[in-house]
Amino acid sequence: MPSEASEVGAGRGFIRDIIDADLAAGRNTEVVTRFPPEPNGYLHIGHAKAIWLNFGVAQEYGGRCHLRFDDTNPTKEAQEYIDAIKRDVHWLGFDWGPHLYYASDYFDRLYDWAEHLIRAGKAYVDDLPVEEMRVMRGSLTEPGRNSPYRDRTVSENLDLFRRMRAGEFPNGARVLRAKIDMAAGNMNLRDPVLYRIMHAAHPRTGTTWCIYPTYDFAHGQSDAIEGVTHSLCSLEFEDHRPLYDWLIDNLPVPSRPKQYEFARLNLGYTVLSKRVLTQLVLHGHVTGWDDPRMPTLAGLRRRGVPAAAIRGFVRRVGIARANSLVDIGMLDYSIREFLNKTAQRRMAVLRPLKLRIDNYPAGPGEELIAVNNPEDVAAGTRRIRFGHELYIERDDFMEHPPKKFYRLAPGREVRLRYAYFVTCREVVKNAAGEVVEVICTYDPATRGGNAPDGRKVQATLHWVTTAHAVPAEIRLFNPLFTRPEPDIGGGLIGELNAMSIETLTESQVEPALAAASPSEPVQFERQGYFCLDPLSTPDRPIFNRTVGLRDSWTKAQVMGT
Ligand code: ATP
Ligand code: MG
DSSP: OOSOHHHHHSSOHHHHHHHHHHHHTTSOSSOEEEEOOOSSSOOBHHHHHHHHHHHHHHHHTTOEEEEEEOOOOTTTOOHHHHHHHHHHHHHHTOOOTTOEEEGGGGHHHHHHHHHHHHHTTOEEEEOOOHHHHHHHTOOSSSOOOOOTTTTOOHHHHHHHHHHHHHTOSOTTSOEEEEOSOTTOSSGGGSSOEEEEEOOOOBTTTBTSOSEEEOHHHHHHHHHHHHTOSEEEEEGGGGGGHHHHHHHHHHSOOSOOOEEEEEOOEEETTSOOOHHHHHHHHHTTSSSSTTOTTSSBHHHHHHHTOOHHHHHHHHHHHOOOSSOEEEOHHHHHHHHHHHHHHHOEEEOEESSEEEEEETTSOSSSOEEEEEESOTTOGGGOEEEEEEOSEEEEEGGGBOSSOOTTOOSBOTTOEEEETTSOEEEEEEEEEOTTSOEEEEEEEEEGGGTTTOOTTOOOOSOEEOEEETTTOEEEEEEEEOOSBSSSSOOGGGOSGGGBOTTSEEEEEEEEEOGGGGGOOTTSOEEETTTEEEEEOTTOBTTBOEEEEEEOSSOOHHHHHHTTO
């Protein structure tokens, strides 16, 4: 678990108030929670909130948190997802210790409990086709109607259910339903489905089963088997709570867990739903679950977002009872806050323009000292090479500068970071009339970046030498969707941001970056935080921009550019 213990306890919130009250009243003597992902996709940042809450609460009360795979739908689940989820929970900084469970471990017991309900006259086998069953459930304004199969005898139900299990019927031919109340105000109590037929191999139980329990029939009972005290889930399960309680009340379960709901995390300009993220992957809108544009933990990690920044973000969002949309600016802020303190500074030129210093001797140049992180003295310094031919950022030069442009222009003097003052004397153009080289002179007395006569310059530019720089590819990211709340009802395509990735292939970075690591984001001075992509090769590094230094995207949206 994260070493920053205080990090977990901050912002108490209503869940902790409930637990405090339960402990004070003696309703519970320990706190046991669980994080119950369905292994049908990779975890996203919404899950990080649930993980932080469940593991954080358990840690804070000296209890335990289980990782339980809710693997009840074999047609959508895969071992790849199980492995990825374990990896991501660990990466986020949490540990389930020996408490790794699978709902599928309980299939035998759940089956027995289904027969228990049948024997008690509280469950029946229904032969209605799915569509008819749906119509007969009624609506929020109209009560449902009883199925003609509702009054089957116990022995008939037992016989049919056993034959369902034995594989006698095709998919969808029959289901097992709880017998509760077709007129209940809560739709979940209108004889909900408990078991369905699915002739599908399961990643863990293979072909042992061809009937599988529904979420509702598996979840609360799994909680009870594991001795979970507080079953924390997101708000959409609020309407399922009466059914959760009904099943616990009507089954011989070994403990009585209680369900509480909290608001899901919704993040602007993206979609936190495995179903939608699966579509993005399957249809090739992204390169995979770990595409750096994805809101998945794997994607965020590849983009260079540290786990601590995600924990800081979900803590800042807090646990509320009402749903809301969180601005991505808040996530970016949390990332910058963390990286500003930890990331080493480097120089990299994204879109290079050549700069030649006429009065600086050609040859090996000289070594200068650069600070690794002004926020952290312990990060020390490094040597960088200066020379007579450099790259600067194309954006940092204008031949005919408008009023508020303070960077390099003909006749103007600027500082080259850690090096000297230079003055632009002339430009070289290509046949198309574009500036391809800027010719300067330097003032040797300004070595280190200050003029002995006290004269000032308006700008400090970053640079690399043409002789020592390493060519690199740099990927800049913008949100995957064009609107804060994508309306995916009419399909994904119309909502996707065509400019979600910009690939720069001509970039030049300082030689120290050849030794960068994918797990240690760096700050490219004046450009943002970047992280080496795992697909880099030593002679061709690829860097992903984790986040810019300032919020330029949402500003551009507001200004309509
Ligand atoms: P998705 O719609 O992305 O598939 P899910 O709720 O179906 O999400 P599960 O694998 O069932 O995914 O989720 C495991 C746990 O994570 C659940 O308890 C769920 O409440 C929680 N969770 C999922 N998404 C969010 C979110 N956006 N914010 C907070 N908690 C979430
Ligand atoms: Mg789910």
